[in-house]
Amino acid sequence: MKHTIAIAFVILASVSTLSAQKTETTWFASFNTIGLNKRFSIHFDGQWRSGDHYSKMLTLLLRPGLNYKISDKLTVTAGYGLISGRRTISGISGYAPEHRIWQQAVYTHPLLNSSLAHRFRLEQRFISKSSVSAEQLVNDGNIYANRFRYFFRTVLPFRSVKGFSKGTFGAIQNEIMFNIGNNSGVNGRSFDQNRAYAAFGYRFGKKFDLEAGYMNQYIQGRGTAFTNNHVIQLATYTRL
Numbered sequence: 001m002k003h004t005i006a007i008a009f010v011i012l013a014s015v016s017t018l019s020a021q022k023t024e025t026t027w028f029a030s031f032n033t034i035g036l037n038k039r040f041s042i043h044f045d046g047q048w049r050s051g052d053h054y055s056k057m058l059t060l061l062l063r064p065g066l067n068y069k070i071s072d073k074l075t076v077t078a079g080y081g082l083i084s085g086r087r088t089i090s091g092i093s094g095y096a097p098e099h100r101i102w103q104q105a106v107y108t109h110p111l112l113n114s115s116l117a118h119r120f121r122l123e124q125r126f127i128s129k130s131s132v133s134a135e136q137l138v139n140d141g142n143i144y145a146n147r148f149r150y151f152f153r154t155v156l157p158f159r160s161v162k163g164f165s166k167g168t169f170g171a172i173q174n175e176i177m178f179n180i181g182n183n184s185g186v187n188g189r190s191f192d193q194n195r196a197y198a199a200f201g202y203r204f205g206k207k208f209d210l211e212a213g214y215m216n217q218y219i220q221g222r223g224t225a226f227t228n229n230h231v232i233q234l235a236t237y238t239r240l
Helices: 002-016
Strands: 021-035 040-050 057-069 074-089 092-111 114-133 136-157 167-180 191-205 208-220 226-239
Touching (some): 057 092, 074 114, 191 226
Parallel strands (some): 021 226
Antiparallel strands (some): 021 040, 040 057, 092 114, 136 167, 167 191, 191 208, 208 226
16 A cells, blocks of 8 residues: 555656646546446446636536446446536636547456556547637537546555445546547647546445545646646545
């Protein structure tokens, strides 16, 4: 556990020391899995993200999907995502939708007294084209883009027990994202962003976790522009 925490600290420190436009936001997230039978389950996560300095809503994300369990170690999912994001053009602000179709595979294997999950996700993104008309933000048409995301996460119980079902834990995760194919409609680069995260939480039982943590989100913009976003996240995990 000490080695894993040290690795996470290096990731967080290396990203946060870069010079960038700095923002401070809060994310509230709910991740849910609802079992249907031995093979199929429903995935749903919803997220509310604030603007800089914890101002009004910046992003609302709703993402349902259908899981299929191939084995105890491998689950595949396909789903849809609706993302409403706040944009500002020439001083005029409003919300623009992004529609996503996504597919993923999650592979999990044992790690120490816990496990490590690897998630590989593909996204087909339909991003609204926004402009200003009559002093209002107008969305007309879409920009199409593809993105690949790799994510790993581990939950480390503070007590060494087999079959951890209740108690305090630490969580460590990282996600890196790359644009695939024509990236002119996004930032014009292959690299999109990285999210490094560490948290403390409490498992109330096999069905529910609550955690709070810090995320460093490094976002590559166009040209040499980039943003270093400091995120405080509160998240729940439900398994029904």
